[in-house]
Amino acid sequence: MVRSTSGGTGTVLPVLTVFICCCMLFSGALFALQKDESPTSASPVTESPVTEEPPAETAAAEQDAVSVVEEQVKDPAALKLEETLKKNSKCLKCHNRERSKLLEDGSELSLQVHKDGYLASAHGEVSCVSCHRAIGNRKHPSKSTNINITSEREYSVEMNGSCRKCHMQKYKQYKGSVHSALVAQGSEKAPVCTSCHNPHAPVSMVNYQAETGLPCKNCHENIFNAYSASVHGKARISGNTIRDSHIQAPICSDCHHSHEVTALAIGDVLRTTCIACHENVTLLHNQWLPNAGTHLDIVSCAVCHAPFAQRKFDLHLYDNVAKVPLTMQEGDAPIQEQLQAIADEGGTGDPLEIWKARGGFGKEGQPADISLRSRMEVMSGVAAHQIASKSFAVRTCESCHEPGWRQKQNVTVSITQSDGRTQSFEANREALSSVKAVESISDFYALGGNPSKFLDILLLLSLAAGIAVPIGHFTLGKMIKEYMARGEK
Amino acid sequence: MSTSPIEQKQPDVWIKTKDSELYINPLPVRIWHWLNALGFVVLILTGTHIRYANLFNLMSFETAIKTHNWVAFAVIANYFVWLGFYLFSDRITVYHPELNMRKFFDKAFKQMMYYGYGIFRGHKSPHKVVPYDKFNPMQSITYQIVMLLVVPVQFITGLMMWDVKRFEAPIAMLGGLNTVVTVHVLIYIFFVSFTMIHAYMGALGSTPATHFREMFTGYEEEH
Numbered sequence: 001m002v003r004s005t006s007g008g009t010g011t012v013l014p015v016l017t018v019f020i021c022c023c024m025l026f027s028g029a030l031f032a033l034q035k036d037e038s039p040t041s042a043s044p045v046t047e048s049p050v051t052e053e054p055p056a057e058t059a060a061a062e063q064d065a066v067s068v069v070e071e072q073v074k075d076p077a078a079l080k081l082e083e084t085l086k087k088n089s090k091c092l093k094c095h096n097r098e099r100s101k102l103l104e105d106g107s108e109l110s111l112q113v114h115k116d117g118y119l120a121s122a123h124g125e126v127s128c129v130s131c132h133r134a135i136g137n138r139k140h141p142s143k144s145t146n147i148n149i150t151s152e153r154e155y156s157v158e159m160n161g162s163c164r165k166c167h168m169q170k171y172k173q174y175k176g177s178v179h180s181a182l183v184a185q186g187s188e189k190a191p192v193c194t195s196c197h198n199p200h201a202p203v204s205m206v207n208y209q210a211e212t213g214l215p216c217k218n219c220h221e222n223i224f225n226a227y228s229a230s231v232h233g234k235a236r237i238s239g240n241t242i243r244d245s246h247i248q249a250p251i252c253s254d255c256h257h258s259h260e261v262t263a264l265a266i267g268d269v270l271r272t273t274c275i276a277c278h279e280n281v282t283l284l285h286n287q288w289l290p291n292a293g294t295h296l297d298i299v300s301c302a303v304c305h306a307p308f309a310q311r312k313f314d315l316h317l318y319d320n321v322a323k324v325p326l327t328m329q330e331g332d333a334p335i336q337e338q339l340q341a342i343a344d345e346g347g348t349g350d351p352l353e354i355w356k357a358r359g360g361f362g363k364e365g366q367p368a369d370i371s372l373r374s375r376m377e378v379m380s381g382v383a384a385h386q387i388a389s390k391s392f393a394v395r396t397c398e399s400c401h402e403p404g405w406r407q408k409q410n411v412t413v414s415i416t417q418s419d420g421r422t423q424s425f426e427a428n429r430e431a432l433s434s435v436k437a438v439e440s441i442s443d444f445y446a447l448g449g450n451p452s453k454f455l456d457i458l459l460l461l462s463l464a465a466g467i468a469v470p471i472g473h474f475t476l477g478k479m480i481k482e483y484m485a486r487g488e489k
Numbered sequence: 490m491s492t493s494p495i496e497q498k499q500p501d502v503w504i505k506t507k508d509s510e511l512y513i514n515p516l517p518v519r520i521w522h523w524l525n526a527l528g529f530v531v532l533i534l535t536g537t538h539i540r541y542a543n544l545f546n547l548m549s550f551e552t553a554i555k556t557h558n559w560v561a562f563a564v565i566a567n568y569f570v571w572l573g574f575y576l577f578s579d580r581i582t583v584y585h586p587e588l589n590m591r592k593f594f595d596k597a598f599k600q601m602m603y604y605g606y607g608i609f610r611g612h613k614s615p616h617k618v619v620p621y622d623k624f625n626p627m628q629s630i631t632y633q634i635v636m637l638l639v640v641p642v643q644f645i646t647g648l649m650m651w652d653v654k655r656f657e658a659p660i661a662m663l664g665g666l667n668t669v670v671t672v673h674v675l676i677y678i679f680f681v682s683f684t685m686i687h688a689y690m691g692a693l694g695s696t697p698a699t700h701f702r703e704m705f706t707g708y709e710e711e712h
Contacts, residue, residue: 290554293654320661371665397550402542447539447554455674462678466685473689477609484610 084127091128092118105151117201131162131199153188160192163199173259178421189219216252226385227252230306250277274301299376302384304394309383312410313374314424320369327416372413376400379410401447513623514707517574521567522704528564529684532557536677558651565644571636582621584633596626608693618709635683639676646673 096115100108118124129135134147141147149155160183164171174180174193182190193199196215213224227233235249248254255273256262275281285292303311317326378384414424514522534547535557542550575581587593599615608614616625624632646669649656653666660666694700699710 288551290551290558291651291653293652297654397554398542401539401550403544447542452671455671455678458675459678459681462682466682469682469686470689473604476605480606480609 081125084125088118088128101149103149103151103155107152109149109152109155113200121201121203123199123202126166130165131159133162156192156194157183159194159199163193167193170259173257177257177259177261179261181421191215191219213252220252220381222382223385224252226382230385230387231389232387271296271301298374300378300384302378302387303376305388305390306378306383306386307388307392307394309386310379310410312377312379312412314377315372315374315411315413315427317415318371318373320371325373325416326370511709512707513618513620513709514704515574515578515580516707517570518580519704519707521571521574524567525564525571526684528560528567529680531560532564533677533681533684535560540674540677561644561647561651565648568640568644580621583623584629586629586633587626593626593630597630600625600627604693639679643673643676643680646670646676 092113092115095111095113097112099111101111103109135141171193179190183192195218197203213221213228217224228237232249236251282292282296285296289295302309318324319326411427412424413427414422416422535553538545538547538553539550539557542553547553548556575584587596596615603612603615614625649660649663649669650666650673653660660669663669691700691704692698694703695710703709
């Protein structure tokens with residue numbers, strides 16, 4: 001057994017050794033054969049290190065891929081997002097439900113944030129506390145640590161700055177708008193960011209459709225209704241059939257901008273806004289309208305293109321040096337009193353003199369060369385949006401250029417305030433007719449509508465002289481001849 | 490009665506005619522005069538229509554404006570016919586002013602007396618009309634003021650009103666559009682009576698048609 005066992009072992013070992021040797025030889029031969037079969041290996045270039053790079057790169061790329069996968073797993077942003085969503089879900093756990101807070105003014109502020117809407121929105125990945133800084137995990141208001149909010153409005157105004165962090169450009173535009181200026185003045189209605197954009201479910205700009213007029217319609221319903229019935233509104237709603245298919249009929253923000261919202265009823269702004277789309281307007285008016293350039297300068301587009309709108313003459317203080325309408329600057333003394341004086345006394349005196357006598361802006365360094373410029377405007381913002389189709393536009397000159405027409409029009413005296421809005425005062429209708437105003441309203445003249453009684457009387461005198469001189473001379477001749485004839489008899 | 494050198498002066502060769510001593514109004518002057526007269530009438534009528542639109546329903550406001558503008562340019566061009574003729578011919582003497590004030594007033598007074606009395610008595614005009622001195626002192630001074638001051642001012646103000654935007658700077662320099670328009674209207678008012686009185690005085694020849702005929706033929710008729 002032992003022998004046989006040992007004899008057995010004695011035969012296995014040599015066989016194994018031979019087998020291993022054979023395997024080594026075989027694998028060595030196979031390796032050598034593989035090396036010989038490689039085409040690059042036969043080439044002398046293959047020996048250069050360059051040719052050996054691809055395999056090295058592949059290896060490196062493989063290594064990189066591995067590391068990227070590892071990094072993805074460890075990406076701090078992804079981790080942060082995960083953490084944010086986790087934290088947000090904590091907030092939403094409660095705030096998804098209907099709940100509200102009693103404010104100091106007695107109203108209730110809804111604290112509900114619809115989870116689905118919020119998560120699906122562009123703000124879905126934004127941490128709740130990045131806007132609601134005052135409400136962290138450890139300082140969440142409770143019955144004992146309540147946060148007092150006077151009113152929803154006050155809270156909205158206060159929260160307005162939160163948007164700046166991410167939307168700096170839009171925020172800057174908004175700060176330059178008439179809306180922001182009104183908010184700064186304490187307006188209770190002027191919009192803040194959240195008035196137009198629901199912060200918990202902000203929607204893309206394309207969702208602000210002309211059909212709804214939102215969000216502008218919330219405050220400017222009358223104007224939006226006028227727009228809807230206008231050639232622009234109808235075209236927008238019916239698929240922009242107004243002009244070339246690639247040009248869309250305007251909605252509110254196309255003329256007024258969406259964030260740097262401006263009041264257009266200031267000097268040239270409205271005209272340039274219209275011309276931005278109707279670029280050949282000067283050419284078209286030049287074809288038939290005498291003094292087209294001047295008409296376009298002093299007559300607001302809507303005066304003719306909103307044919308049923310009520311019109312007015314607006315006297316605007318104009319800086320002849322800077323060649324711009326005079327605008328009240330921050331720190332200027334209130335001008336309301338002076339303007340009211342022009343409005344009240346303008347019919348009997350020189351409006352500019354009245355203004356100067358009242359001290360102008362009451363401030364040193366005011367522009368020295370100021371005149372009153374008159375523009376034809378429509379009476380209201382609603383009228384300015386009632387733009388009709390071109391075929392309905394006022395085309396007959398007599399609509400404006402006829403005696404007595406001017407006296408029937410409303411006259412306002414206005415100034416552009418520092419916030420960009422125009423403040424107007426209804427003036428005496430005689431303000432434009434006053435002989436004393438010839439100099440101060442030196443740029444204004446409307447053919448046919450000039451009601452200077454002084455010149456009318458002069459014309460009648462001239463006509464009378466043209467008739468009386470011949471008749472008088474002829475009669476004198478007759479009398480002399482008769483007298484002489486009588487004398488001769 | 491001795492005649493002055495200017496009265497004896499003979500017309501240029503190019504306008505010499507069969508009876509050159511009586512050839513008072515050469516062709517360029519007659520063309521200018523009648524075109525100008527027609528232009529003035531149209532300008533006054535359209536101007537009145539523009540200023541008092543709808544006073545008479547002759548035409549639309551737009552037509553009135555366009556007619557006024559076109560005729561005004563024709564009248565301006567025509568003015569240069571007059572100016573060119575007098576600048577480049579020796580007929581300029583008809584406008585030479587009487588620099589001697591005593592003499593001027595004396596002549597002017599005599600002329601006024603003639604129009605106020607002598608003309609009805611069949612007296613001869615104290616001013617003898619000759620080719621190089623065709624205007625009596627009153628005509629001379631009036632026409633000079635009209636042609637060298639009033640008419641150019643009317644052209645300039647009218648041109649400014651034609652394209653207010655183009656002439657923005659000069660309008661501002663003159664005190665604004667209202668001032669420019671007021672000047673234009675004042676001159677228009679002046680021309681209303683001027684044209685009527687001028688036409689009446691034109692009828693004060695030996696017959697009412699005499700001076701009109703003379704202005705067509707160019708020849709002074711024997712009175």
